[in-house]
Amino acid sequence: VAILGPGLIGGSLALALRATDPSLPLRLWGRNPDTLNKATKTVGGDVMGFSSPEETAQGAATIVLCTPMECMENLARKFLPALSSGTLVTDVGSVKAPVVASLEKVLGSSYVGSHPMAGSEQSGWNSASAQLFENSVCFLTPTPHTPKPAVKHFAAFWRSVGCSIQITDPKQHDQAVARISHLPHLTAAALVLAAGGQTQSLAGPGYRDSTRVAMGSPDMWSGIIQHNREAILSSLDLFEQKLGLFRRAVTEEKTEDLQELLAGAAKIRRSLPRKS
């Protein structure tokens, strides 16, 4: 397995694969030689670090792109000549329609998009953990051109590190994550700006949890948000419509409406099983 980009996701993937198979050959590529060094040392076993994407890909049966989305197409072009026949490639980008379009163009039927919904407000190799993917959902986003065996291959791959699999098309994926990930990021950031530092210092556990994601990397998140612009703008519309219902119930002192809205939200939220 070759992993390009040993950050939070790529590093955790290397650690998780190593935990499931002590003898699995791993090939890591990273821009920063220090990080690459640390990562190969910590992962241990049959692992090699490379500074060239082409060398990294040589002989790998599975390649996983874990870099920022902006770099993926370029890297794919670089390692394309080194792909063995039968090598399968995926990426872990948080937005799928644009990434799938550009990588499928380069890699053709060797490629399927993935998006493991794992991670935290942290980023980088130092936050990587072999347990990151346990009990998380991994999306696979095939297109009409994707061969079924490629989907099967990556379903088994992500299951081996603890994910459950959701197969969906790239656009539907992007609409779903706009609502469950990108929109909550924007509302958390807006809550923090509305509170301000001084008021925030008085906050309790509710505020802490509600705004935790706002600590995420601004660079990474502005990239994600721009890649999923359309779906995010329509999620914002939907959110503001729902918030408007609460505002009206409060403004007009409609107690029953307010209770009903809160009860509806509580019921949906309580239906989400606690993580085991």
Add this chain to the structure above:
Amino acid sequence: VAILGPGLIGGSLALALRATDPSLPLRLWGRNPDTLNKATKTVGGDVMGFSSPEETAQGAATIVLCTPMECMENLARKFLPALSSGTLVTDVGSVKAPVVASLEKVLGSSYVGSHPMAGSEQSGWNSASAQLFENSVCFLTPTPHTPKPAVKHFAAFWRSVGCSIQITDPKQHDQAVARISHLPHLTAAALVLAAGGQTQSLAGPGYRDSTRVAMGSPDMWSGIIQHNREAILSSLDLFEQKLGLFRRAVTEEKTEDLQELLAGAAKIRRSLPRKS
């Protein structure tokens, strides 16, 4: 110490006081005899349960009202004739201006408002814990009529169970909690309604944390929100203004603006010390 209402807050207070002093005499009042029974058994030591507020207050040096805010004035009127001279009374209501006004009218200089910012999406005696108040902020909200020794008394009281103290006037308190507690509750509920049950089932840890508070009791929260209507409506205005900045940056594809907004929020949120 007499505690009226052995729910999440009142029950936790009884357990926390018992943990700090095994021989402290405690007097509990609750509407539900079964809960009252369970609570007195679990708290143990010198503890008595009462069904009359008047009896509960007899001989108590400190009285803490931990019921829903709607019931507090009525209870205070009932136990008023039984107050010893020097007895001090507080309440734990989440909104202070209306509660302080009504209780000060009944109890005069025996009363100071409190609001320990502890709790969770759970409620009731079964969720009570002796550690609930550790590392949390407790507001005290004196008015120009409140005697200083009463403030000092309750500052020491809440510190003894692990709180740090913030003294502020009732209106300022209500504006602050609108922003750090009531507004995040409404946005969490609106996020859940915008996601819907099916999309939500795909969610990761970010969504879980961002929306946890939406599981809170709809009855309790509609009470809180109505009591703090004005401050909440102005927090909503402020929030929507901040969210509008994000929307504009996304709509107009202004990458730098978006990064700056996200970085500003991340910086403020990261300045909040992790709970020790």
